[in-house]
Amino acid sequence: MTAVFRSGLVTLVGRPNVGKSTLLNQLLGRHLSISSRRPQTTRHRILGIKTLSDAQIVYVDTPGLHPETTKPLNRYMNRVARASLEGVDCIVLVTSAGRWKGEDDYPLGLVQQLHQPVVLVINKIDRLASRAELLPMIDRLRAKMNFAAVVPLSAKTGENVSELERVVRAYLPEQPPIYPADQVTDRSESDIAAEIVREQIFRRYGQEVPYASAVQVEGLRRVKGVMEIDAVIWVEKEGQKAILVGKGGESLKIVGREARLVMQRLFGCKVRLGLWVKVRAGWSASERSLQALGYREDH
Template sequence: MNDQLISIPIAPGDFKSGFVGIIGRPNVGKSTLMNHLVGQKVAITSPVSQTTRNRLQGILTTPQAQIIFVDTPGIHKPHHELGKVIVKNAQMAINAVDLILFVVDSSAKAGKGDRFIVDLLKNTKNPVVLGLNKIDLQPELHDRIDQSYQDLAVENNWSVSKFSAITGEGTTELQSLLVDKLETGPYYYPPELVTDQPERFIMAELIREQILLQTRQEIPHSVAIAIEKVEETEKITKIFAAINVERSSQKGILIGKKGSMLKQIGSEARQQIQKLIAGNVYLELFVKVEPQWRQSRLRLAEFGYQVEG
């Protein structure tokens, strides 16, 4: 890991820059899209919805522009204190950016969840691009737009872009459209950066991703990762992390028979973290029971989930 100071260059007069908020319902592919555009994994993805919790910024810098993507949690009706924090942050992001990319799953018709977001967007002065993701899942719509989304675009005078975050098809055109809609501006970050998040945060997210992938619905969202200690030497980085769950039964599932599940999670997460820091990693995981941490504002703050100002 490298904490050396990186300078921010002066942008030419025709350089464009700005913050693009990626919003949408849970599991429409927002994080996958941001990772593809940025060219590196900075947001976790999984088959389970609601995997993004904090507003995560991915940075794409080209010779012509710098786009800072704000990947927001899926907007949904909250059921606990954590859910309220998640949705509040997503709503705040709508007015805190320069441009909004409203991502939908184009393989299904627009539903109530999409229209709930449309109503939120009616109050913003920021331009909106309607992003039709997952065109790879419905080839018959490749050259046209489902009428339900066509109506939304026409009613609100939104630009439309069709793409697949998985295959990358159409993402070059999407990127060009976003740049066209941004104003001229400075470099906000050094061109080398792909995220503004500290490495410990990304490490924790990579561990949480493996928990979601390995346990699926058994441990959906009642887990929080705390990086307790990081020890660095020239040859290896040692990471000690606590997995916090709400119930003892969840602890048992995470540990697995003779520790098999925890070993699998640790092995997969270690490989991902090694890619992040480009070095050897020793990862030690242990599981703690923190009853009802999602309902406690104090615990939420300790685990890094706070309403952003």
């Protein structure tokens, strides 16, 4: 008898900062989706395709869901996350070990209205002082909804992540793979390069700079085995540009160097990265500017 092959979509949702992108990367075994200790790092839907001998699991990382705000960028992020729940085979609701927060109620409320199986992931168990805390925590969370399964894990260390893969596989329909076996994502190299620059900004700057920054790759070509990338970092105010660039361009140089090293590892070739910082007042508050900067629903 030949083993059945299953394939389908599994969306990771949850409030900001619970570790969805870290989990996607751990599931795939590569750095595909950017992460940082700041909430609202992910702004796009990121597809990560995992092809096994008996299944193809298409994971979808999403922006952290938060109660509706008036800011167009935040509304866009919520729309992307909500749309990523439509028509998928299984939903993974991610929360963080410790206290269930008020902000967890919003994504929970959304998935409760859907008909797909919902698997609850309790992430960051490496932070627990004692594993004895886990059982009462699981009991408390089980009472919130009829979850298909509850999986405690650590996206950071990888502990129990294979159990999640095993659980979600069972909810996929029997069908051939959706994508070619060697495809890892639907994002272009330009999209990935832009995200890697944004990751450095989220990791290196405080206060409003990360939230006022958008990155657009204007050119990407391979010349004699070297990938040449030119990108613009858009900010909203001159003051933010001054902070981003730093004294004598020092800060921007570090961002560029670190981003280039990550890109070289990921793309497997030498990278030359040119970065420019430009000001576009209020881009995150204007639907037109958002679209122009690539924040489109089909993206």
